[in-house]
Amino acid sequence: MSSDVPDPDAPADRVKHVRIEDEMEQSYIDYAMSVIAGRALPDVRDGLKPVHRRILYAMHEMGVSSNTAHRKSSSIVGETMGDYHPHGDSAIYDTLVRMAQDFSMRYPLVDGQGNFGSMDGDPAAAMRYTEARMAPIAEELLADIEKDTVNFSSNYDDRLQEPDVLPAKVPSLLLNGSSGIAVGMSTNIPPHNLGELVDATTHLIQNPDATVEDLMEHVKGPDFPTGGNIVGRDAIYSAYATGRGRLRVRAEYEVDREEGRIVISELPYQENKARVVERIADDVNEGKIEGISDLRDESDRNGVRVVVELKRGANVDVVENRLLDHHLESTFGVINLSLVDGQPKVLSLKETLQHYVDHRREVVRRRSEHDLQEAEDRAHILEGRLKALENVEDVVELIRNSEDRDAARAGLHDHFDFSEEQAAHIVRMQLGSLTSMEAAEIEEEYEDVQDTIDYLESVLASAEKLDSVIVDELQEMKDEYDDDRRTSIIEDEGQVTHEDLIPEEDCVVVITEDDYIKRMTVGDFEPQNRGGKGIIGADPKEGDRVSKVFRANSHDYLLCFTNQGQVYRLKTYEIPEMSRTARGKSAINLIDLDAEEELTAVVSTDDFDDDECITMVTHQGYVKRTCCDQFENILSTGIRAAKLEDGDELVDVDVTDGTGDLVIATEQGMTIRFDESEVSEMGRSARGVHGIKLQDDDRVAAMVATTDADPRSLLTVTKNGYGKRTRLSEYRPQSRYGQGLIDIKTDERNGRACTAKAVTEDDDLVIMSERGQIMRIRSGDISQVGRNTMGVTIMELEDGDAVASVTVVPADGGDAAEATDAADTDEQ
Incomplete structure (x- = not known):
């Protein structure tokens, strides 16, 4: 047989013999970690899953900010899918819709225009009909992203760069919460009030040894967008101390004994209002709840209003307890699971806030370094301009007598000891900038830049001053976006049992x-x-x-x-x-x-x-x-x-x-x-x-x-x-x-x-x-x-x-x- 012809009986050079169980185990682990890190779990630093982060970054790159016109949702979905998230348009649009729903997000990240669904479980209109833009608070998550504050990685086809995490001026993980199911694990984090989170984060920065109990002086508990009541404080403490807990969330309602009615004004988080009304009606028809004569959903854009009319002589307490037992109270299972350095971890309240603080320290440090570098570069240019003004006649003469721009730059570098950057800038200067007024402005700007440099150097030199910058920025966020708590916390008077009904x-x-x-x-x-x-x-x-x-x-x-x-x-x-x-x-x-x-x-x-x-x-x-x-x-x-x-x-x-x-x-x-x-x-x-x-x-x-x-x-x-x-x-x-x-x-x-x-x-x-x-x-x-x-x-x-x-x-x-x-x- 010729030496050029491969021997069909010879073993292939690249074949590896492995045990099938080992290969299956490793393949499954790789798949699981891909789902965990790449799709299902949020990052503890910015509180976002990759799809949320990519949608916001795509809108940022498209220039669809809070002060621009709305853009078709299909356009945003298309840009996100084509450049950053190759997982199908329906998954991206569903995420975009949820970020625009004020009954799903405590602080919506998207300002939607059109039909984005309802509490009754109505789906959003098709993406070709709806429009969207970033909400103002979403821009705070992206603020300073151009200043080398976070790392970037190549997108899925290596054409573009996308951020690994957003700078996040607000603690978004706890702010809007998150839910997701990965392989063998799941996360379910409730939303919170921004003002309370800011106060708790500030307290932790100023008191690193603070306990969960100390932080709970500021964070009273979750704050759901649909309001309602959390029954009991023990479950809240358990969730904050261990990262896991079961919260009883109860609707807000008023019992009008004189009129013989119960009026429901707020529902537990993530409850489908239409389904709740339907289940109550079914129980009435089947005789499971007695004493109800009429049931009406009078809700409108101003809020929830479900009226339960009672029969004359009905036992109001029994009807109320039956409604609570079956329809007006639900359980929210807290699992504070997020990615820490790429690994899933269940975190306490303090740990969650501490990771956010560490992230902000890194962001502010890198931003300060970036701003310092820009300020120093600008100061260097201004020093050249001031030097050129001092020798304006000689500089003008040299430039006028130079054969071309390159010769002028070389002449300035050789005769006046300008740097390459200074010389290039002076050559590009207009004659109008040589006036005495321009000179005064340059001197004033130079002083301001020097002040900026001194300030940034002091920030980078002092951990306390860097922390004060974070605290000040958090306070600005509170002043701008804080609102009243929607969810009340009521004392636990005992689980409603069947006998109570x-x-x-x-x-x-x-x-x-x-x-x-x-x-x-x-x-x-x-x-x-x-x-x-x-x-x-x-x-x-x-x-x-x-x-x-x-x-x-x-x-x-x-x-x-x-x-x-x-x-x-x-x-x-x-x-x-x-x-x-x-x-x-x-x-x-x-x-x-x-x-x-x-x-x-x-x-x-x-x-x-x-x-x-x-x-x-x-x-x-x-x-x-x-x-x-x-x-x-x-x-x-x-x-x-x-x-x-x-x-x-x-x-x-x-x-x-x-x-x-x-x-x-x-x-x-x-x-x-x-x-x-x-x-x-x-x-x-x-x-x-x-x-x-x-x-x-x-x-x-x-x-x-x-x-x-x-x-x-x-x-x-x-x-x-x-x-x-x-x-x-x-x-x-x-x-x-x-x-x-x-x-x-x-x-x-x-x-x-x-x-x-x-x-x-x-x-x-x-x-x-x-x-x-x-x-x-x-x-x-x-x-x-x-x-x-x-x-x-x-x-x-x-x-x-x-x-x-x-x-x-x-x-x-x-x-x-x-x-x-x-x-x-x-x-x-």
Whole structure:
């Protein structure tokens, strides 16, 4: 084979053998750092990302300043993309738009003309329609950039030079904040008030050992362009001390109780106003927020105004808290991450300001050196002019006799010892500058230049004087651009919890056999006379019947016992509040019930004492007591409360202390009273002991706890709406597991007994039928008679209807969670 022909089997000279994981790792790191440093994170010195910096510099180079006419945005975008930022026009225009939005930037850097979007999320018009120019404060970021104050690098195609950072007369990073997502990290810096930043920066320059607490005497907290309120100061301190924090930002609103309205005037930063209004409306329509009759967005160019009209009688505090919980309060996560010497770093407030101060010191030093060099060059020229004026006749003669300009410059250099620069300047001078007046002006200018040189040399020689220059310039910025703080800082009165949104009130909870459940306020039902029909309290679906009704306070924690001996824990307010005619919501959405499982009894946990027990009774007459502390940790799937015999069901539950008596009532009208101590405390898995000896076809309907001194009466109500009251003292105690005494006659008129309750004359009763009729009467309206009587009509029922349940509303407004159910509603 010829030596000129490459051998196809020979290894290539430039092939490198590397592990693929090493190459992937290094390539990913290179890409990540490119995104971090080149696109996503701001520089700590001027607070700008490359795209912001390039847009402003392109406008500067185009001469589009704050005192020139606006230019088409497409022109600015085109110049930026073509010369400095080759990443697509949409990214550049989106940045330009944001820099012009006064609701996005605390101090907008671009003065826009046209549609630049809105707080409602409306997009800006296309770039061919809008116009822009630099805002005055943006020029302060570029001030002195021609004076070698910052380093320049080649642009992407090496045709031009672009600044690595802007001189930045104001601390822009904190001034307007920044947000961005890089690879594996993100930044989210809130905007601040210029005057406060200037004061804090000045304090840091004058007191290098200042702490974050010292700086917070000047910087009170972020200052958002949309105003609003920051709730609490601890989160602000955390953000400033560590560079990370979570701020609760709350809308500004006014509650007008006389007019029944809430007027929202400021929204949390970066909230979409139209979306907020839409979400409120959705929650109103879905019933998540009640009490709102109208919602209007009356905002205009002068600011935000969203009016929430309230219904008459609406609970203003509840509506306000619901709005706060879901719509008028948001969280701003502070991550003060920026580039320091090209590396991402999370900074505290002091560190951020210190890096800015170091940057300004470098800028002012380089500017002073540049100005000093120019002043010295000018002084050198002026010295030559003054020397030429002293020898004006000889200088003029030499120039006139010279063959050309070059010869004149050489002659001046040789005969008068002018430097090359001085000689060139003198040759270019006009004769008019040789007048005596011009000479005086030159001497005056020379003195001024010498003063400038002395001043600049003193600045460069003294760190304190250089710092004073920075302080003076910062004060000028404050005098020119400072304005009032927009965001207020209010004290943290505690996180709004779901419970705070619910008014504390007595409720009636209705449950059907098919386990539909709802709650209504007791105030929905006015007391009626005994024997009435009541009003509609529920509308069960066809084939379903109301099984029980109980009373509880809306803030009570309830233990919900089922017929199968399971117990669940539930907050009353978690039960959906609905109208009288509503069917309710399936309890499966609240409690994980099995197919054949039904709620049969409910007690409150709010007033449990260490020595109290949960006492339970079953249809077959078994009784057990279990210490309350065994019901403290209840899983969402429930826990076992009692072991039941086959065919038996849990029917009633009460909280007892072991010192009184238990009264058990059966469906056939029998009652037994015995000392509670006859029932020993047992574990949750125990079955219990016999409480009453039942006749054939009889079963337990209810249980009541009482004492010897109890002045109350035993109210017994039958299926057909009859009932009576008998003093508890007439039920003599006997041993457990006896047949008991006759309490009420359960003939054809009365029907079987469905429940028994201990009541006073002043208590109210809420009685509900299986078909959903409900009525409220005073207990005292029911006659108090002896045992073994028929009773009187309590509620008039329609054919086929029957009493489902009775609950007691104590007259003294006592423990609202005393809530036990009623009897099983199966027809006998």
